[in-house]
Amino acid sequence: MPIFMDIHENLGDATEQDIKSAHQRDLAIQDQHGVQFLTFWFNSPNGQAFCLVDAPTKEAAIAVHKESHGLVPHDMVEVERPTVSRFMGDWEKNAPDIARHDDSELDTGLRAIMFTDLVGSTQISSRDGDVRALEVLGRHDQIVRGALSSHGGREVKHTGDGIFASFSYVSTAVDCAVQIQRAFGEPVHADSGDPRVRIGISAGEPVSQHEDLFGAVVNLASRICGHANPGQILVSGAVRELSVGKPIVFQDRGPIALKGFDDPIRLFEVPIDHRA
Incomplete structure (x- = not known):
């Protein structure tokens, strides 16, 4: 069934x-x-x-x-x-009872969704060959999966040039993103030739408006990731709101028009040294 x-x-x-x-x-x-x-x-x-x-x-x-x-x-x-x-x-x-986290705290069902994207993989392949491109992608996968393991993240899907993941806690998604960016180094210009990653995070509920599971949240995280610069972490307003009380710095980047969304979405950047 x-x-x-x-x-x-x-x-x-x-x-x-x-x-x-x-x-x-x-x-x-x-x-x-x-x-x-x-x-x-x-x-x-x-x-x-x-x-x-x-x-x-x-x-x-x-x-x-x-x-x-x-x-x-x-x-x-x-x-x-x-x-x-x-x-x-x-x-x-917990089945068939109410869902709880490992610490027995009530699980609200809300999740943080993170996308990573390895910037410039096509250029690396053209310039240095497919073997080098696969090496770079392999390093990305190793770094991201290691960070997911450290922060309780779950890989939902490999997207080809990145990884799409889910977190039970918004703050751990942010910490995971910071660990990933630190592993890749300081942000650089997209045309520098060095492999860099951009990251987008959104958060929300599992079911809304006849879409797939977390459909709207996934779409937003993907669009946010696509808007980020190499080495940058951008998050939605919901991520910021759900992080109230956490020592995380959010820098307002203003409302941004994103494809597939009728209204501009206010985005926030999390600097690599993000702790308040």
């Missing part, structure tokens, strides 16, 4: 216990509909909950919600188990 992730919004003053109680009512009747609720995430500050469910159809999963407690999801997307794990981490460890 396919699996789906849904989003319940406008939950108001609902507590963790309220959401767990609703989930238990789902579990009590799920077999009648051939459905299995796997786990769920609760974002109390935003009044949102996200359910992961194994069901023959969306309609079957929605029918359980309607019958058990009446909290019909605002949206639902079909997902694949490996993809969910790459974005969300080891969600099965």
Whole structure:
């Protein structure tokens, strides 16, 4: 059977216990509909909950919600188990109960998405040959994967000239990006010939507006990365907002028009020496 992730919004003053109680009512009747609720995430500050469910159809999963407690999801997307794990981490460890981080803190379901892009790989291949280009890309992959391992990041996909990754905490995504840039050295001009990496980070919820899992967040992170200069880390406003209280410096780079977004997006740069 396919699996789906849904989003319940406008939950108001609902507590963790309220959401767990609703989930238990789902579990009590799920077999009648051939459905299995796997786990769920609760974002109390935003009044949102996200359910992961194994069901023959969306309609079957929605029918359980309607019958058990009446909290019909605002949206639902079909997902694949490996993809969910790459974005969300080891969600099965808490199944079928509420999702929590390793430190038992409630997992809100929000994730930071990071893209890296190795700048000038085509020029390196033309100038120095394919073997050298592969060596440079291999060094990039080694640096990025080492940083991901150090900061709890999960590689979602290799993009050819970069890596697309997910983090459970925004601050660790920023720290990871800084470690990567420090490993490559100080920023230089794009035409210098030296391999450099640009990085974009956004953050947000897993389901929105009928898109793929984290569709809008992924698209934004990719566009931000494409706008960054070699050696630069650019992040969205959500990353800055979710880092309140963390000793991270954000330098306002103003609203930027990005392809695929109707309104300009305010971006912030994180300097390599980013600690306040």
